[in-house]
Amino acid sequence: MTDWENWLRSAAKRPSDHETSKRDRTEREIRDALANYEPLRGKPYRVYAKGSYVNNTNVRLNFDVDIAVEYYGYFYYDLDFELKGQDKSVVGIVDSEDPYTREEFKADINAALQHAFGRNAISEGDIAYRVRENRTTLPADVVPCWEYRRYDAINICHVGSRVYPTSGGYKDNYPAIQLQNGRAKTRATNRRYKRMVRALKKLQTVLAEADLIDHEIPSYLVECIVYNVPNAEFNHSTYLADMKSVLAFVFNGTLSGGGSPDWHEVHELRYLFRGSDWDRTAVHALSDAAWEYIGFE
Template sequence: MAKYSEQQLTNWTKPPSDTEQTKLENSEKMVRDAISSDEKLKKKSTETFGQGSYANNTNVRLNSDIDINVCYTGGFFFELPKEKKKEDYGLNNPSSYSFSEFKDDVENALVNKFGRKDVKRNDKCITIVANTTRIETDVVPTWEHRRYSENGKYTVGTEFRRDAGGYITNFPKQHISNGINKNNNTQRRFKRLTRLHRKLRYKMIDDGEAVSDNITSFLLECLVWNVPNRIMTDYDTWNERLRESIVYIYGKTKTDADCKEWGEVSELFYLFHSGRKWTRKDVNDYMILLWEHLEYK
């Protein structure tokens, strides 16, 4: 007999309560107001939008923070195909406004709105601490990022520079769009199954099980993304859908060859390329741990 009842699993697939959702929305609105009312930033071309589990509607508990992207669209970073140079695309005029200046301006706008003691600058983001009306919010200042193809067309994402050095590129809008499409194509079960996997990870950690730090909420969403739609549509219960998703992920992560083409939800990065925090073996080991936790036979 499975460890958790069907009713318990069903409860864990549900989105946040109305109260939780209100706090999430309040946080996004306050950040948007801070940026749009700032004397310096309101003269710049920017876009503010949610990203991560909040924006993708896959968040599972209130004490997880939310991510708000504040993107400068008046300049951009870029990546080019091999053998191509920036001159081939007419990219010869660097912006006089730097990324570090933009991050400073976003920080100042947030301090003006929330107060210095409630705003903490970090390596990758700027955190607004939680209070009674909002949950902890990570504001990520970014620039537009353009991934060029051979024909000169480009895909738009975002990029930020760490205070400690280095950069990170993401494609959050493509992630959101693809997630919505898969959810619609699976009788709205993709996001529910993602929440279930995420909730179980938290439950295992709370129970003191040795869950690797490499198994992140983002990774779990991407793993469920690579599960075939049929597993979400052809079974009648959450115990069956959960069980079959674990069987599928475990089987496909036994070797590099079987999952080398797996992508993030955006489908613009491979899930298991070099330099990742996680490895294929991390995932395979975790699926065994999860199976044992669920007491499946």
């Protein structure tokens, strides 16, 4: 018989100090590789960690670091809501004269990483350059991106980043707002929000390895579904009671006719399931399998 209270408390723990120091060293080495590459010197870009590590929702021994390299010599934008259909001048946007292309920025990042770590240590994916781990650092996905602004009204602008996959199209994200909202919910739930995220991520890995679910849903989607659980469902006397409340809310919300169409991503600027590729049925299957596996009634 599994002692689920102790299991959840262990699964909910943050990465060890050793893992955290390797994460910091990984980010520092990538930052140095870019700074030391002559064609990038003087270019307006910023480097920052994003994803589960920086949001403190990664499970132990989840060796992945996402590093954004964001160009801000110009920015991409959308005029939405009150401003839809209006001219960009209404919010003071003028055409950029910066000649530095997206292709050039990507190529310079790739060259900088190969120069610092070796050609064989770098592989190119659809949105990121993968840097192989070594003894002192973690593997990293280095993501070229560009500043993005969404204007909802004259005085309402949400600043994020835009990624252009090699396969075409683009994806907009709001990592700073995601970080801010996640921290606020963590405070509001006495730290239980992120602990339940980490525990559920670990639990779904167990379920996948036991062939009790078809596949693991993405790490960010786990973070989002737990974010939508009301604060009142957290902070019971036990972690087991918290997990029961989380799974019940997710299960009921992802039923046909449930409340999940109104759920948002963590940054709260986009619906989670409306008009997206996220699989609501896979989320429902996860909550169902986890409930049965733990033995809730």
